[in-house]
Every structure is written in structure tokens, then in C-alpha cells.
Amino acid sequence: MNETERDYGSDVEIVNVDGREYIIVGTAHISQQSADLVRKVIENEKPDTVCVELDQQRYKALREQKKWENLDLKTVTRQKQLATLLINLLLSSYQKRLGKKLGVMPGVELLEATKVADEHKIPVELCDRDVRITMRRAWNSLSFFKKMQLMTSGAAGAFTDQEISEEQLAEIRKKDVLNEMMNELGEAMPVLKTVLIDERDSYITQKMTESKGDKIVSVVGAGHMGGIKEGLLNNKKTNLEEIEQIPPASSVAKIIGWAIPIIIIASIFYIGYDKGLAQAGDNALFWFLANGIPSALGVLIALGHPFAVLSAFVGAPFTSLTPLIGAGYVAAFVQAYFKPPLVHEFRSVMDDAGEVKKWWANKVLRVFLVFILSSLGSVLGTYVGAYEIISNLF
Structure with a gap:
């Protein structure tokens, strides 16, 4: 193949290592131009293997387009994964809305890669x-306040209505702009960048080197190109099992998680010993109401089911005394149980997530709303209740 045929522009990097050729195609995930480039590269190069920046779950969701229809909200709530699912929903909703404006659905270039590979009988990894x-891993790596910051940023992005063109996407794909964005993310949340970018760079690089054949075409987001190229040139080896583990909560987080309830309970007992049982009872009642009322009010604002309101009111004072489960999960589970979403609401959830009023109309989103507002109410109540009880010690 002559050099003219291989003139793909700056969106393609060709790396030769140990007699193997890796052709890295950097794409924007909502771009017809990227999809066309992917087809051109694969058809021209005829590689031994095509690698794509997908896992089995995302690949299945892209092909079937039924990711949310098959969601079991009660199971997700029981497994305490609502928060991570919410972030995923906000980001997916924003990406889908941008795709609609361009007439291209998210992930079209990744599906195009698998389609072209199938047409030419090329194995896909x-x-x-x-x-x-x-x-x-990303969620567990963040502190409480960083989690709130991330959710706020995600919500802002989901509700932002802005125009974007193919030319703007092409500009974003330029290395200097992407590096600047990654640097800003690294400064704001270094741990998050490590999990979302650096670890995945290493993971994809390792999977590429394990792929069969001497010529590999890899289709990845443009933000991963630099890290993958560096990993290949430095012959970097990665233990995949190590970065596939879900890290447990840090010992400091566990200590803090249990220290707060121990301090609250011990304080009430001490008040009873020092000032009498009546004072202890008053403080215990204050704790119950300080936690229960804001959490229940959050569910009311979300227009939650009456039993969800009751569960938040009764559950928050107790869940605040244990780090094992939050009031939001209890209320969300009750909401999903008594007001299960309809099939069409699962189908429209990513579209509806971009409109504020639809969070009350769509039952899937209302479960998330119950979770968020009851959790915030419980957090507020915990601080108010703890401050009052500790103040009464003196």
C-alpha cells in the first residue's frame, strides 16, 4: 500500500512494535465523519483483527438498542448501584441529544467497525x-463531596441545550484540545481521570497486544490515542485482573462511616446519664425528626408514592446510623416496587432525562429523583441532628 492510500490525517496513528503494526483510529463518538473514516481504514488495511473500544455490555446495548428496556430497577437498587447508573444515564442522555442534532446516533463508528469487519470476515475483539x-471503580474512588460535584456537573450537561456541528467535533478531536480537557479533569479530579482514562488506556493497550495477527486496527475515542500509543511504544504490560477488581471502601471511610453513628448513640446515652432520661428521649426524638422529615420531604417533592414517603421518614433516622445502606436506596426501592415504570418509559428515558419536567412524569426518572432528594434530605438531617445532640453535651 502506497503512502497516498495511507494518508488518513491526524485522526489515525500507525505504530510499529516488534514486527507488528497497530493502526489506531481516533474517533468522536457522535460523528458520521468518524464512521466513514473507520470504514475507509479497515477496508484499505485489511487487518488481521479489529479491536473496538467496547465491552460486551455496551456492544449488546448498541446492537439491540434495548439497554434501558431490560433494566430491573429493583435489582439495581438492592445492589446499591443507582448512583453509578444515574451518572451513566446523564452522560448517555447528553451524548444522545448531541447525536440527534447531528443525525448520528452515539457509537455509530464503533458499530461501523464491527459491521465492516464482519463484511470482510475479520475477527473482532x-x-x-x-x-x-x-x-x-470511578464512583468508589471519589469522596462524598466529589460525588456531589460530579452529579451536579452531569445534570448540568444533561439539561444544557447547545448547538454543535461536525466542524466543532473535528476541532474537539484535535490532540491539543483533548489534552487540555484531560489536564483540566486531572486537576479537578485526578482519581477520576486515572480510572476513566489512564486505566482504560492500559486495558485497551493490553487487549490489543493480546489480539491475533501482525496487523491490528483499533477503533477508540480520540482521547485514548495518546495513552495507547505510549503504552505500545514502551511495551507496557498490564495485569488486567488487577484493574477489573472493585476496590473496597478505604479504611478511613469505614472508620468515619461507623464513627458518626457511634458518636451519636454514645452522646444520647451520655446525655441520659448526665441530664436524665427525659433529656435523652428529647434528643433521640430530635434525631428522628431531623432525619425523617427532610428525607420524607424530598420524596414528597419528587411526587413519590406515599409508602416511599413513609419509608423515608421511618428509615432515614436508622440508615443514618449505619454506612451499609442509605435512606435514598430504601425510598427508591419502595418507589420502584409500588410504582413500576412502564415499557415505553424505559424506551424514552434517555430522551426524557434532558427535560427537567420529565423527571416527574417518567416513572424511571422519578425513582432516581426519589433517590436523590431523599438522600440529600437525610444528609441534611444527619448534620442538623448531630450538631444539636453534640451541642447538648455541654
Whole structure:
């Protein structure tokens, strides 16, 4: 193949290592131009293997387009994965809305890669880490306040209505702009960048080197190109099992998680010993109401089911005394049980997530709303209740 035929532009990097050729195609995930480039490269190069930045779950969801229809909200709530699912929903909703404006659905270039590979009988390797593992590792790596910051940013992005063109996407794909964005993310949340970008760069690189053949075409988001190229040139080896594990909560987080309830309970007992049982009872009642009322009010604002309101009111004072489960999960589970979403609401959830009023109309989104507002109410109540009880010690 002559050099003219291989003049793909700056969106393609060709790396030769140990007699193998890796052709990295950097794409924007909502771009017909990227999809066309993917087809051109694969058809011209005729590689031994095509690697795509997908895991089995995302690949299945893209092909079937039924990711949300098959969702079991009660199971997700029981497994305490609502928060990570919510972030995924906000990001997916924003991406889908941008795709609609361009007339291109998210992930079209990844599906195009698998389609072209199938047409030419080329093996396809799904080289990305399971998205559920990535999201849970990312979520678990953040402090409470960073989690709130991330959810706020995600919500802002989901509700932003802006125009974007193919030319703007092409500009974003330029290396200097992407590096600047990654640097900003690294400064704001270094741990998050490590999990979402750096670890996945290493994961994809390792999967590429394990793929069969001497010529590999890899289709990835443009933001991963630099990290993958560096990993290949440095012959970097990665233990995949190590970064596929969900890390447990840090010992500091566990200590803090249990220290707060111990302090509250011990304080009430001390008040009873020092000032009498009546004072202890008053403080216990204050704790119950300070936690129960804001959490229940959050469910009311979300227009939750009456039993969800009751569960938040009764559950919050007790869930605030244990780090094992939050009031939001209890209320969300009750909401999903008594007001299960309809099939059409699952189908429209990503579209509806971009409109504020639809969060009350769509029953899927209302479960998330119950979770968010009851959790915030419980957090507020915990601080108010703890401050009052500790103040009464003196």
C-alpha cells in the first residue's frame, strides 16, 4: 500500500512494535465523519483483527438498542448501584441529544467497525473494560463531596441545550484540545481521570497486544490515542485482573462511616446519664425528626408514592446510623416496587432525562429523583441532628 492510500490525517496513528503494526483510529463518538473514516481504514488495511473500544455490555446495548428496556430497577437498587447508573444515564442522555442534532446516533463508528469487519470476515475483539466495573471503580474512588460535584456537573450537561456541528467535533478531536480537557479533569479530579482514562488506556493497550495477527486496527475515542500509543511504544504490560477488581471502601471511610453513628448513640446515652432520661428521649426524638422529615420531604417533592414517603421518614433516622445502606436506596426501592415504570418509559428515558419536567412524569426518572432528594434530605438531617445532640453535651 502506497503512502497516498495511507494518508488518513491526524485522526489515525500507525505504530510499529516488534514486527507488528497497530493502526489506531481516533474517533468522536457522535460523528458520521468518524464512521466513514473507520470504514475507509479497515477496508484499505485489511487487518488481521479489529479491536473496538467496547465491552460486551455496551456492544449488546448498541446492537439491540434495548439497554434501558431490560433494566430491573429493583435489582439495581438492592445492589446499591443507582448512583453509578444515574451518572451513566446523564452522560448517555447528553451524548444522545448531541447525536440527534447531528443525525448520528452515539457509537455509530464503533458499530461501523464491527459491521465492516464482519463484511470482510475479520475477527473482532471487544477491548474495553466492563463499563459496570469502570463506573463502580470511578464512583468508589471519589469522596462524598466529589460525588456531589460530579452529579451536579452531569445534570448540568444533561439539561444544557447547545448547538454543535461536525466542524466543532473535528476541532474537539484535535490532540491539543483533548489534552487540555484531560489536564483540566486531572486537576479537578485526578482519581477520576486515572480510572476513566489512564486505566482504560492500559486495558485497551493490553487487549490489543493480546489480539491475533501482525496487523491490528483499533477503533477508540480520540482521547485514548495518546495513552495507547505510549503504552505500545514502551511495551507496557498490564495485569488486567488487577484493574477489573472493585476496590473496597478505604479504611478511613469505614472508620468515619461507623464513627458518626457511634458518636451519636454514645452522646444520647451520655446525655441520659448526665441530664436524665427525659433529656435523652428529647434528643433521640430530635434525631428522628431531623432525619425523617427532610428525607420524607424530598420524596414528597419528587411526587413519590406515599409508602416511599413513609419509608423515608421511618428509615432515614436508622440508615443514618449505619454506612451499609442509605435512606435514598430504601425510598427508591419502595418507589420502584409500588410504582413500576412502564415499557415505553424505559424506551424514552434517555430522551426524557434532558427535560427537567420529565423527571416527574417518567416513572424511571422519578425513582432516581426519589433517590436523590431523599438522600440529600437525610444528609441534611444527619448534620442538623448531630450538631444539636453534640451541642447538648455541654
